[in-house]
Amino acid sequence: MKILVCITHVPDTTAKIAFTDNNKKFDANGVQFIIGPYDDYALARAVELKESSGGTLTVLNIGTSETEPTIRKALAIGADDAIRINAEPTDSLFVAKQIAVHAKEANYDLIMMGRESIDFNGGMVHGMVGELLGIPAISPVMKLDIEGDKATMAREIEGGKEYLELSLPFIAGCQEPIAEWKIPNMRGIMSARSKKLEVIEPVSADVAGQLEQYELPPAKGAVKMIDADNVEELVKLLKNEAKVI
């Protein structure tokens, strides 16, 4: 089986979100970047699938050269080789077109990625790539098993799960508990250094969503503390002040 895992390079979940350049640019100062947590689930399951049924595992990132340490980490976790498409991933449709053009040529059996990136939270790239390639794209996938070219999976829906059957090739947008996050070991880190990381230039594609400006939410007011012995006071506040009951 030939597997592709697409990863995002995003600020750590505890990073302080701030902007510079008149709110036109993300302030990366002091921010640690990680593999998107959902992509990390996809990668972990892909490594397991490769271990159990053989084949190859390639990781792909659309990003500028700063993303290479993140890509190396994915290689350390267990990918065989990597591709970086040298472009800013600012627009979902643009990103999807880059992935689709590459995937069409390389002919993967299975394409996995996170259900969404944690920077723009679009959750749409898998669906777009699926449409561009004319294959199914399912998300958010929380269980995926493959036998031969048949797959069974569970997808989360509001209030429960949906179980599906389909055949390769397809795309899976993944989330927990599809697999446990894998932490690279020393051997993985050493071998990642010599694994192939190919850089290719993007195909030309229009940007459908032009970023104009970022904005931070207004600061939260102070919390009103209520005595544990006076829940009636809380009920009054919820009723008359917050007007939620």
Add this chain to the structure above:
Amino acid sequence: MSILVFIEHAEGAVKKSSLEAVSYAAAMEGDVTAIAIGSIAEDALKSAGKAGASKVLHVTDEKLEKGIIQAYANVISQAMEKIGANILVLAKSSLGDPVAARVSAKLDAGFVSNIVDLPDTSSGFQVKRSIYTGKAFANVNITTEKKILGIKKNAVELKEDGADASVEKFAANLSDADFNVKITSQDKATGEVLLPEAEIVVSGGRGMKGPENWGMIEELAKTLGAATGCSKPVSDMGWRPHHEHVGQTGVKVSPQLYVAVGISGAIQHLAGVNSSKNILVINKDAEAPFFSAADYGIVGDAFEVVPKLTAALKAAQN
């Protein structure tokens, strides 16, 4: 301006989030047509009229009873073409999101999701979207002729004063290739308030000590007409089902009131609740970080405070 709104339904009624999407489209001063797929009574579809749609297209093809993403995307693209709509509006959901993504690629339409406000069309077509899991916003100009807008809950107020919509049958041309995914079964909670739709959410964390103590969380939720949620460790340990897990890697909610019981308020949990209108925190540790993100707080033992609060709410209701 002709706008198509994809509306979803559950248990015989149009989902509230979908009606909000209709109101959003109506507030854009468009000519709003809604489209519903699958069996639902015509009378129930008329509620889309109250929210602002003039017409509802109803697709009753038996093969579309289940939400086959590819087929739905094809139906919606064809409906957009039929009514000459350049804009598709829909609420964020596990079905709507992947369907809209395919429509976007099919029609080369710019798709922006998690939109929190009406578009600004004074120069171009600018929408405000929530990013970094609720920690910031981005203003984005959609430059394509066709556009898809995914609306976050509570982006606009639900309108309920319109006239009934007319309901019309709509059939699309579909091929076998649209049905190459088989949905074998669904296992879904019925009769309870669904988390992403809920106006009030009551969540419990590790401070609840074990699944056997969830009775008081459920009782409080029931009294408030709320959905129940939980923190990640709680679903990881199997105390509660995964679809209740709120936060960075779980469901993102934006209710009128979020009640957090025995949850510390780690940044990844807050990411899923930070667009709630009001937050109430009950925690025995006065230093719990959640208090600095809260509007109301009680320092106390959940096992004492929660039953007392439930009783006081019941007393106030009578």
